[in-house]
Amino acid sequence: MKHYSNLESLENFEATVDLALELKKNPFVFEELGKRKTIALVFFNNSLRTRLSTEKAARNLGMDVMVLNVSDSWNLEFGDGTVMNLDTAEHIKEATQVIAQYADIIAVRAFAGLKDKVADATEKVLNAFIKYAGVPIVNMESALSHPLQGLTDAVTIKETVTKKRPKVVLSWAPHPRALPHAVANSFVKSMKLCDVEFVITNPVGYDLDPKITKGITINHNQQEALKDADVVYVKNWSSFDDYGQVTNTDSHWMMTKEKLGHAIFMHCLPVRRNVVVEDAVLDSDQSVVIQQARNRTYAAQAVLKTLLENIT
Amino acid sequence: MKHYSNLESLENFEATVDLALELKKNPFVFEELGKRKTIALVFFNNSLRTRLSTEKAARNLGMDVMVLNVSDSWNLEFGDGTVMNLDTAEHIKEATQVIAQYADIIAVRAFAGLKDKVADATEKVLNAFIKYAGVPIVNMESALSHPLQGLTDAVTIKETVTKKRPKVVLSWAPHPRALPHAVANSFVKSMKLCDVEFVITNPVGYDLDPKITKGITINHNQQEALKDADVVYVKNWSSFDDYGQVTNTDSHWMMTKEKLGHAIFMHCLPVRRNVVVEDAVLDSDQSVVIQQARNRTYAAQAVLKTLLENIT
Amino acid sequence: MKHYSNLESLENFEATVDLALELKKNPFVFEELGKRKTIALVFFNNSLRTRLSTEKAARNLGMDVMVLNVSDSWNLEFGDGTVMNLDTAEHIKEATQVIAQYADIIAVRAFAGLKDKVADATEKVLNAFIKYAGVPIVNMESALSHPLQGLTDAVTIKETVTKKRPKVVLSWAPHPRALPHAVANSFVKSMKLCDVEFVITNPVGYDLDPKITKGITINHNQQEALKDADVVYVKNWSSFDDYGQVTNTDSHWMMTKEKLGHAIFMHCLPVRRNVVVEDAVLDSDQSVVIQQARNRTYAAQAVLKTLLENIT
Known part of the structure; x- marks a missing residue:
């Protein structure tokens, strides 16, 4: 694996899930591996869980961590051949290569703009880092995918559900604001790689x-979809x-609670209580959110360990 | 001690003061204690001294430090049962528990709003962390108290004043802006725990x-109060x-300088020169600000050492 | 060397250049030197390269790093005797001394305001740190100079150009915004200390x-100046x-590309493509930007190593 841009980047998905579970038991066993190695966490958007868990994962492996919150004042140019005499002050070609001079691995977060489907699909920030930086890139949520979350979700299901081939339902939920598709996309990809019966339920117009x-x-039909579910993963996404x-x-x-039945409840967080899910679910033992x-740390650690092993 | 929420949290105040003074002499003697342990410093308000000194204290103990400056865009919900379909995007129940998944200790700063006495007295942010996080919480200044400062102040007096049962005066000072009561409150509590003669002086209406x-x-009457003082601690607070x-x-x-007499001058900083105190005091040898x-580091280190020893 | 405020601070410029090149080959050979030592990086202005490279340099030496991005809300007072009853909340005298209580070395960035030549020339922020802090200060770009960049530039030329006494040209370039003189000033000073033939070319009114x-x-006359150049350093500055x-x-x-001839192309970055320099130059093998x-790390490391050796 050269980069962790998507779940497909993993050469062996199941082995990576197992590695994460092993690391959860012994988080510090590879703390020499990342010694003298630095990861730069570059955030074009806010982060709580991803930032803290990836930082923790890197430190568990002995790495140094540099967090870079990209302010709006850093106007990056992405176009080829642009005469940069207006707002943009630095081209992504230089920006990515420069960061790579100070980091052995770069993790980057750049959300979907949700205004232009074609533009979002180009994953311009993530792909520019992959194209130019020359060091391994980790996707900390891009326009279309959130593979660290998708991996975590498989880890959590494997850790929690003992039943063979459990039924997993991804159930859309309402939300007042327009949210990206990244988490849902990566959960779908993750479930395709697991030995589960997988169903998605969402309103018409939200496929x-x-x-x-x-x-x-x-x-x-949500009711039909949820029938006999072992795992219910709830998430909003915009159309x-x-x-x-x-x-x-x-x-x-x-x-x-009623709809959930006996299933476990999953959500990537943050979650709006009593909009996405009622309190009774979140506050019950069935919630594993x-x-x-917590598993975000070990999923990230499994990915970083794999990348570190490929750095000479 | 499970949490350091207030000076009363300390099982043995005097021993903690002594420990801080010991740590000042040998800051690195416990640098193995915090190895593989992480502290998250969560700031809902700006910080200079508290952030740097707590970070330094943690590193002296071998800990990893993650600083989280909470932006205004992270709108937290505190209400029970709220239908979160408006501005708040995450409930404090999840937020606190989530941070605790990545940190062995959480330190948190959340100032008084100074608009609603009853609301401030609930210490909603600090108490939510204590209630939900499940890991030791350190108060880096809450609505009503600043126990790291209060401890530091006792350390500094013990270090500086050799006289038995010195006279300590807390003297209110003017300030153009409304400041919280936290530092003054914790200084009062700190002095109650020390073997000193303690007097407070402030204008009518500022008790x-x-x-x-x-x-x-x-x-x-400030003049009366300051008579024969050995230590004068100056601080503004709003009514x-x-x-x-x-x-x-x-x-x-x-x-x-005239009012100060032969006393030493203390202030938690930042201080407005020639408003709170005249230059001649701050620039004299009597000032120990x-x-x-500096002692902030060792007070924090004494607290963190005590908390770390209680973590299995 | 007590402080690294300017290139003149270096006791032996050439030896420092050589040290940086040595450190590039063996970055971790002095990783015990900075153990238990902390550097505070204090930014009054944004930074990408300087922040990451200085942080990396410090970690390569085993130091702890605390990054402090000074927000606009931290209004510092610089005047002597000011009655601070307006906007300023802390005097630089206290601010600098306080940071020094938590750091063994302080690095500081404070750009030129470019409004008042006399005021900028006083280097009030940098000089206040030098005057009051009591610990070694590193200039991470002040109003008038950027000596970490100037040192890097000499390192890069020595590493790249084998010819004896090469011709180096500093060539002004257009830019839509007013930029400081710091990088250009330090490059001039750096070249004065190197064994090169040095020429500056800029429009009338831009000396x-x-x-x-x-x-x-x-x-x-740019064309004349560039004739037979071995190194062309391009940079904009305001008048x-x-x-x-x-x-x-x-x-x-x-x-x-045509003007550049066979010279190597240098720029401190960020650079506006097709305004300061055309794509064909930046994307060619002649560009060493x-x-x-990358060399920023090793220049900073050479400086920090020298300062650390002087701390008992």
Whole structure:
């Protein structure tokens, strides 16, 4: 693996899930591996969980960590051949290469703009880092994917559910603001790589990118979809067809204790209580959201360990 | 001690003061104690001294440090049962537990709003961390108290004043802006725990919370109060009765060389020169404000050492 | 060397250049030197390269690093005797001394305001740190100089150019915004200390401070100046005579492949493509700008090593 840009980057998904679970038991066993190595965490968007868990993961491996919160005043140019006499002060070609002079691995977060489907699909920030930096790049949530979260989710299911081939349901939830598709996309990809029965349920008009959900059952009837579920993963996303729009805030899609049945409840957080999911679910033993958050460290650590081993 | 929320948290105040003085002589003697342990410093308000000194203290103990400056965009919900369909994006229940997944100790700063006495008295941020996080919490200044400062102040007095049972005066000073009561409150509590003769002097209308000053002489005549003082601690606070208001800016309350006499001068900093205290005091040998700032490291280190020893 | 405020601070410039090149080959050979030592990086202005490279340099030496981004809300007072009853909340006297209580070395960045030539020339922030802090100060770009960049530039030339006494040309370039003189000033000083033939070319009205360029040829004809150049260092600066003004944006001063000839191309970055220099130069093998950025680490490391050795 040269970069961790997506779940497909992993050469062996299942082995990586197992490695994360091993690291959770013995987080410091590879603390010599990252010695004298530096990771730069570059955030074009805010972060709590991803920042802290990736920083912790890197330190567990003995790495130094440099956090760079990119302010709005750092106007980057992405165009080829642009005469940069207006707002942009630095070209992404230089910016990426420069950061790479001070870091052995670069992790980068750059959300979808949710205004232009074609533009978001180019993953211009993530791909520019991959193209120019010359060091391994880790995706800390890009326009279309959040593979550290997707990996964490598989780790959490494997850790929690003992049943063979459990039924996992990704259930859309309402939200007042337009959210990206990255988490949902990566959860779908993650479940495709796991030995689970997987169903997605969302309102009409909210189907995810069909290239990603290809082969997966999408049921617009939430009640049917949730039947006999072992794991319910709740997440809002904005419309993909009416790109980036909030066309539905129907509170009937909120997850409730009743709908959940005996399934475990998962969510990537942050979560709006009593909008996305009712208190009774989050405050019950069936919720594993905090465990999911904890597993972010070990998923990141498994990825960083793999990348470090490939650095001579 | 499970948490360091207030000076009362310390099981043995005097021993902690002595420990801080020991650590000042040998700061690195416990540098193995915090190895593989992480402290998250969570700031809801700006910080210079507290951030640097707590970070330094943690590193002296071998800990990793993650600093989290909470931006205004992280709107936290504190209400129970709220339908979070407006501005708040994450509930404090999740936020605190999540940070605790990545940190062995969490230190938190959340100032008083100074608008609502009852609300400030609930210490909602600090207490939410204590209630939900599940790891030791350190108060880096809350609405009502600043126990790291209060401990430092006792350390500095013990280090500086050889006289038995010295006279210590807390003298209010004018200030153009409304400041919280936290530092003054914790200094009062600290002095109650020391073997000193303690007097507070402030204008009428500026008495601190009587629950905190119970048993302490408050003299509204500054000249009388300062008589034969060995230590003068100067600090502004806004009115407690007219909660959070600045009802008095009388420059006659400013500390001067003449008023100070032979006492040493203390202040937590930052300090407005020639408003709170005249240059001649700050620039004299009687001022120990820089030493006080230095001692912040060792007070924090004593607290962190004690908390670390209780973590298995 | 007590402080690294300027290139003149170095007791032996050439030995420091050589040390940087040695450190590039063996960055970790002095990793015990900075153990238990802390550097505070204090930024009054944004930074990418300087922050990351100085942080990396310090960690390569085993130091702890505390980054302090000074927000606008930290209004510092610089005046003597000021009655601080308006906007300023802390005097630089206290601020500098306080930071020094938590750091063994302080590095500080404070750009020129470019509004008042006399005020900028006082270097009030840098000099206040030197005057009050009581610990070694490193200049991470002040109003008038950027000696870490100047040292890097000499390192890069020595590393790249084998020819004896090469011809080095500092060539002004157009830029839409008013930029400081610090990088240009330090490059001039650096070249004065190297065994090179040095020429500056800039438009009429853009001559740098004559006190700095004394003894150096300034040729207002770019074509003549660039003739037979081995190294071309391109940089914009605002007018020194019409202080801080942009009086010329003539695109004919942009560096092109044709003008560059066989010289290597240097720039401190960030650089505006096709305004300061055309793509064909930056994307050619003649450009060493990324190597220059990399060398920032080793120049800073050479400086920090020298300062650390002087701390008992």
